[in-house]
Amino acid sequence: MAVGGVVIAALLLVTVRVFRSLPPFGFPELRMAEYYIQQGLPMTGAANLVAAIILDFRGYDTLGEATVLFTSVAERWP
Amino acid sequence: MTLIVKRISQLMAPSIFLLGIYVVLHGHLTPGGGFAGGVLIAGAFVLLILAFGSEESRNVVLEWRATASESIGLFLFWFLAVLGLMQGGIFFLNTIAKTRPGLPFHLFSAGIIPLCNVAIGMEVAATLFSVFLCLAIFKMRETP
């Protein structure tokens, strides 16, 4: 248990040191999001931008996810 | 469960079901969409089974409806994707928004997105409900 605590403290220090290289919290670099926010309503007509992203701009991910959800339950019945 | 719990859950379950359908159908205008609405719809049925116990609901529940609606939901989603291929030449094209665009911020707008939300809501609700049925009522185990 002491070994676990030491490992976790070391991991905390290393991870916080690595996360300093990200942009500061609240000011991200938005290169793709600008295009999606500007062109979301004219291209799809949906007011909810997140729904327009997951169902129109990136529909393949949602398609694969629905198939995986179905496949994981399809083996239940004898 | 006591009589009060059974009666209150009988009164609350249609309201929860209606709220789930509202969240699914307005997925392109308000936050929510297919996944959150599907979980709410499954919650309405799970509430009823929890209130009445597994012995009484073993005779009443029809499990073939859950599996049928789950398969129909996924098939509808794939059909909408292939519809874009047939009419536009691109897989998963938003054909209804190109030919019949509605006014923004109205219920009838954004082409293929509300239909996809309905299909996903149906599938997620049936999946969660069937998993709950399988574990709680029929008591199936993973390893025989």
Next chain:
Amino acid sequence: MIVYALAILLFLVGLYGVLVKRNLFKILIGLSIMEYAINLLFSLIGYRSGGVPPILTESMKQPVTMVDPIPQALVLTAIVIGLEPRPCWPPLALGFTRNTTRST
């Protein structure tokens, strides 16, 4: 920066549960906590200070600054995929404890 550190702390709490605890159900709960922490961290990266949720309403006249919607879309898929084998774990854990001679 303090927000990222808190999310990493949540991940390390889950990691502590996986490494140190001996009960099988507590190990599974630690695994779930690790996954929730990663989803939280990923959706926090897209926050813009002074931003509103990325939902367009009718009463928006001037262009407003919106929060980044892409990490939210990716985390939505990740949450549903993470939830998916989770109801299978308790029966598997019970079968494992029943068929072996370990006590926990």
